[in-house]
Amino acid sequence: xxxxxxxxxxxxxxxxxxxxxxxxxxxxxxxxxxxxxxxxxxxxxxxxxxxxxxxxxxxxxxxxxxxxxxxxxxxxxxxxxxxxxxxxxxxxxxxxxxxxxxxxxxxxxxxxxxxxxxxxxxxxxxxxxxxxxxxxxxxxxxxxxxxxxxxxxxxxxxxxxxxxxxxxxxxxxxxxxxxxxxxxxxxxxxxxxxxxxxxxxxxxxxxxxxxxxxxxxxxxxxxxxxx
Numbered sequence: 361x362x363x364x365x366x367x368x369x370x371x372x373x374x375x376x377x378x379x380x381x382x383x384x385x386x387x388x389x390x391x392x393x394x395x396x397x398x399x400x401x402x403x404x405x406x407x408x409x410x411x412x413x414x415x416x417x418x419x420x421x422x423x424x425x426x427x428x429x430x431x432x433x434x435x436x437x438x439x440x441x442x443x444x445x446x447x448x449x450x451x452x453x454x455x456x457x458x459x460x461x462x463x464x465x466x467x468x469x470x471x472x473x474x475x476x477x478x479x480x481x482x483x484x485x486x487x488x489x490x491x492x493x494x495x496x497x498x499x500x501x502x503x504x505x506x507x508x509x510x511x512x513x514x515x516x517x518x519x520x521x522x523x524x525x526x527x528x529x530x531x532x533x534x535x536x537x538x539x540x541x542x543x544x545x546x547x548x549x550x551x552x553x554x555x556x557x558x559x560x561x562x563x564x565x566x567x568x569x570x571x572x573x574x575x576x577x578x579x580x581x582x583x584x585x586x587x
């Protein structure tokens with residue numbers, strides 16, 4: 361089942377001599393439950409791609425469809441609500457709310473949308489991510505790896521169509537980086553969760569379904585590298 365379709369996506373900054381094509385005719389699709397990694401040098405356009413797909417940046421041309429709904433045909437308010445309910449984000453810097461516990465940070469997107477958390481779903485996510493014994497801890501009481509696991513739980517709780525992970529291991533050491541990648545793979549399999557992540561570390565792509573390389577704004581599909 362096709363979840364994401366990116367079609368002839370272009371993003372241009374500046375004009376005339378100062379014009380820069382951050383994305384140049386990018387097209388690809390992702391199916392439900394697929395875990396794909398986007399790799400590329402700094403400045404290659406991979407962050408721009410993620411921001412456009414997440415509705416955080418507006419493409420110059422092209423289309424982005426999530427489960428058949430075109431993101432940039434929506435009015436801004438409609439797109440904001442759609443994004444909140446259907447796209448989960450995992451950031452390099454965790455972006456947890458320091459005054460909230462692990463459990464409160466995880467359920468925050470639901471509360472923001474005036475939804476009542478399912479206690480069984482929360483309990484399962486805490487168990488899957490190995491955070492059950494940390495559910496009442498504040499972010500300041502957690503290691504970097506535990507904070508990123510909390511951020512993964514926050515992205516999973518709404519069961520979004522798509523999770524976008526922007527360098528999710530960028531602030532972690534090698535062991536925690538591998539642990540977080542293993543958890544992303546586990547979440548993808550366990551919840552049939554579609555995940556698109558950026559990474560500069562090719563060593564972390566061995567367990568993903570597909571690798572996409574962005575070079576000078578152009579995308580190449582390197583195929584599946586999963587062991």
